[in-house]
Amino acid sequence: MKQLQHCWWCLVRFPTTANRLFLAALILLALAPVKGYPDSGGGHAAEAHQHEHCNHQHPKAHEVIHGVQLEPLHVIRKRSIDQPLRILLVYDESVYRLDSDKFSLINDTILPDAVRFWEQALMVRQTKEIIRLNRKCESSQVFVKNSLTYCIDSCKPVTLCGEVQVPEDHLDVCRVCNSTGQDCREDPSTSAGIGISNADFVFYVSARQSERCHKGLTVAYAAHCQQEAALDRPIAGHANLCPESISTKPQELQTLLSTVKHEILHALGFSVSLYAFFRDDEGNPRTPRKPDTGKPYLNEKLQIHQWSDQTIRKVVRDNWAVRGGHINRTLDMMVTPRVTKEIRDHFSCQKLEGAELEDQGGEGTALTHWEKRVLENEAMTGTHTQSSAFSRITLALMEDSGWYKANYSMASPLTWGRGL
Known part of the structure; x- marks a missing residue:
């Protein structure tokens, strides 16, 4: 079960009626079973489409x-x-x-x-x-x-x-x-x-x-x-x-x-x-490269190339509410420039460090999707939700790779949490 936390402290700092309703929705989401996480090895086609879970296996x-x-x-x-x-x-x-x-x-x-x-x-x-x-x-x-x-x-x-x-x-x-x-x-x-x-x-x-x-x-x-x-x-x-x-x-x-x-x-x-291969707008690597290979350094544990904190940064949230008390929780945030701007604009919270990445679901889901609790029906979360939207936030990530420019007119509106 997802642990509940006021992930956007802006909601707590400005306790409007809308914020309270949104936090109540988060509580229901946290307490309800999460559709799509695997509970068996089988499933019919129709069931798969209703409760689909992304099984992306990143290449080593x-x-x-x-x-x-x-x-x-x-x-x-x-x-x-x-x-x-x-x-x-x-x-x-x-x-x-x-x-x-x-x-x-x-x-x-x-x-x-x-x-x-x-x-x-x-x-x-x-x-x-x-x-x-x-x-x-x-x-x-x-x-x-x-x-x-x-x-x-x-x-x-x-x-x-x-x-x-x-x-x-x-x-x-x-x-x-x-x-x-x-x-x-x-x-x-x-x-x-x-x-x-x-x-x-x-x-x-x-x-x-x-x-x-x-x-x-x-x-x-x-x-x-x-x-x-x-x-x-x-x-x-x-x-x-x-x-x-x-x-x-x-x-x-x-x-x-x-x-x-x-x-x-x-x-x-x-x-x-x-992520470790992302580049800035001038084509320069966001992550330092090894002089002998020209590639980023290898994360031996994950067997992937390790990104720098110019791409993903660990952020500690104090007093994270869990059953029985509070903890300090570390989040992985995508902090590239366009993603940061889009997530701040979406939540009307200019002090957000970046967009939170998923931390559950194993290597097929963690870090390779947006955090479900934060962006719910965004199409690049790890579990399918009805009316999924490829939002400006996802297009911003692709543009921040340095490989693409995004046509933001193709983005779908994302209503979950907007303006809160």
Whole structure:
């Protein structure tokens, strides 16, 4: 059960009738069972849509391929972020095994509508070059020479993006060095594919009833798998749709669409695995980089790159009310500039440090969603709520990544807590 706290001390400091009503609603929310948190491994499709819980599993550092070469940094940084995002969908063969009704729903409605939303909501520095993804190395250690990535001795015969095999046509040549970083060359047994043109992000989609589909009430999950070299923007990702949880009932269409839009955003940037790579408006890293690798430092416990307090800051709330007394509670707050402005404007509280991130639900939910208690029906909280809204706060986070500009006209109104 969520512990109750006056998370916005503005509500307590200014005890208007509206504030008292809002706090009463918080009490009811805290005492009621939270829909969507897993209570069993099964569930019918309709039930899954009513009580869906996001099962985003952020990729560990060694699972993500970095350094995909598009254009030199000095060229990309001069380019304005003013072109609509272009997402290319690539289906795994499992998608074609869906029954005809589910395939038609996914292919003709859900995926096109979800992709179109983000293509209209986000702008990027347009990728003018063909994208050729890097091959996976046999070893986790790589060498970088002249901005190109070299494996030690050999590349893996197959490169995966999540659960999907990346087509050979999408891959660059395998480059290798010996264990001392010498004798670097292109592996003659491989060649560069034709690559991906007219796209800024390639999204590999599968439809497998995987083990993760049975955790909680999972409908879909997604993550990124490769990042480009100059600004670290994710340029490839994967999504898996759980066939047994896909409902074709018309009344559940909007919930399924919201779920897929939510999962796509995890791959585009809203992920604990990507916060450390966020950049400011000039393209400079928000988090310091290691001089030898050019990457942020690794959090050994979480096996992800650790962000700085310019992105997420720990804030201690004194006298946090719990059953039986009060405690000091530490919160994780997203404190990037636009997010901070939007959350302050939303709650009419200019002393808020930032937007609170979820602290419960395990690694699939914590830190990778907004705090449910604070933003309730915002679409990027960890459990689905009816009338979910992709708000200005979420678009602000994507813009604060340094990779996108947001079209705020695409944001939905968020009424929960507004002006309190």
